[in-house]
Amino acid sequence: MKSNTILELDSRKAREYLLLPSSYCTVNLPEYYDFTKILSFVQKVVGRKDIYTCLADKKKLPSSYEGVNHQLLINKDGRYAYRKIQLANPFIYYLLVRTITETDNWNAVKKHFVNQSRPNISVASLPKIKTAKKQAQAGVEIPAWWDDFEQKSITLALKYQYVFVTDISDCYGSIYTHTIPWSLYGKAYAKEHRTEKNLGNAIDRYMGAMNYDQTNGIPQGSVLFDLIAEIVLAYADACLYDKLADKCFSDQEYYILRYRDDYRVFANSKERLETIVKDLQEVLIDLNLRMNPSKTHMSEDIVLSSIKADKLAYLSESPIYKSCNYLFPTVQKELFYILQFAKKYPNSGMVTRLLSELLNRIDKSHFEQENMHVLISITLEIVMTSPRVFNVGTALISCFLNRIEGDKAAVIKDVYHKLSRLSNTGELEIWLQRVTCHLDDVEITYDEPLTHITKGNEVQIWNNTWVKPELLESFPLLSVCNTEIRDSQTPVITANEVSVFDY
Secondary structure, three states: OOOOEHHHOOHHHHHHHHOOHHHHOOOOOOOOEOOHHHHHHHHHHHOOOOHHHHEOOOOOOHHHOOOOOEEEEEEOOOOOOEEEEEEOOHHHHHHHHHHHOOHHHHHHHHHHHHHHOEOOEEEOOOOEOOOOOOOOOHHHHHHHHHHHHHHHHHHHHHOOOEEEEEEEOOHHHHOEOOHHHHHHHOHHHHHHOOOOOOHHHHHHHHHHHHOOOOOEOOOOOOHHHHHHHHHHHHHHHHHHHHHHHHOOOOHHHEEEEEEOOEEEEEEOOHHHHHHHHHHHHHHHHHOOOOEOHHHOEEEOOHHHHOOOHHHHHHHHHHHHHOOHHHHOOOHHHHHHHHHHHHHHOOOOHHHHHHHHHHHHHHOOOOOOOOOHHHHHHHHHHHHHHOHHHHHHHHHHHHHHHHOOOOOHHHHHHHHHHHHOOOOOEHHHHHHHHHHHOOOOOOOOOOOOHHHHHHOOOOOOOOOOOOEOHHHHOOOOHHHHEOHHHHHHOOOOOOHHHHOOOOO
16 A cells, blocks of 8 residues: 655644654654653744754854753674764754745755656655654555565566665765755755755754764654655766766666665676665765675575565465464474574564564463463573564563562562663663653663653753753743653553554
8 A cells, every 4th residue: 555755745734743743753762751841842933933043052063062952872883883873952843844845945845855856766765754643653664665666676677677776875864955955956056055045054053063063964753854854865866877877877777765764776787786785885885885795695595685585484384384373382493483483584574573473462461370470581582683673572571570479579680680781772761761760679770861861850962051041931841751741651662662563
């Protein structure tokens, strides 16, 4: 089923959509985190003011200050690799949204994507519009990946013999902010008009304002930043197409599918395909972007190459797995199966899926006869192997913990100390606190600033010292934690709270 993209909205509705809390922050956080009052407050006090009117010191822009955005580091591999997610400074976020959705600017953005589109390059990653209020943004993005990227990739096997698969290394962290005006106006024009008051330069400056005036990298963790990344990547698509057209490549000789920074290039000639890939490398390098060699390969088997290895493994075993009532008569045995899968395909989407399916069944079943300490230990090992399942793993642990008779505090402290061995565990602390904040006899000190907000303690989330003091009066920082939701919850995290899959 085709879903609408944000570009189908007019400027007013686009602004409203981007100012939704679920658009502002696409990270899966506990339900009690709510940015509604923060965004409403900023929208009201800033109104039509420009950024210069908001400054506490007329000589110092926010780009002169560190920590303007809040960084949330997410462990990627159970070791030292991490992804930097940012909660954008709400003042700068509002100013940027307002700028982009001015009628003329929004029309220019929409026109940009029309102008950069090419007949044989298909993009599946333009931000989609949520249809349900409580739906996670990922809930509309995952079907787009499946329908418009994987399924279309398989269909292209009817026409093409070879496929080249690659992605961009650290895409958001590598985007050179000056390439945003390049993308909108062309490189030559943008370089000659660096001081011109136009949309591209405005976005570039706001990116610097959020990042201590650095020009490498744009934030990640918002629909807005996904859209800005697409502005640059659409320009890269057009540059590649034009480069190939200059070499007399016809539209029938190749086809390109892109989902954000993931590429699949199809052709019937290895030589032609290698030329396309070489030109893609050159286009990306010119934009300060590079292919990820560990995720790059060429194949003649388009159908199987269209599906990720972890999903193929799951599909090949699904008839066995779906009869788990026979093969896995206990939760422990099923967890051992998932652990082995996670060891083979660490941090993969299918590990999340398997744990989510188990959690969904556990919500509706009784398994009191099993050893809860053992179940917690196995689940913890899965989380250590695949940190992307922090939220679902913590939900499972909360279910097992709830069935322990006796000292829960000692168990949860063991869990915390083991997970503390991982680096960059801000997301972990947030989800572990979701459980412990409802356990009176558990006292754990967390470092992540958002966890202090949960307890009702004011700490600095965003550096707002650049903002005029009168605009900060009554700034509702503590509203980031909706205490009504927090207090209504139990220590048990349900499947509905953590899963983006529809069961």
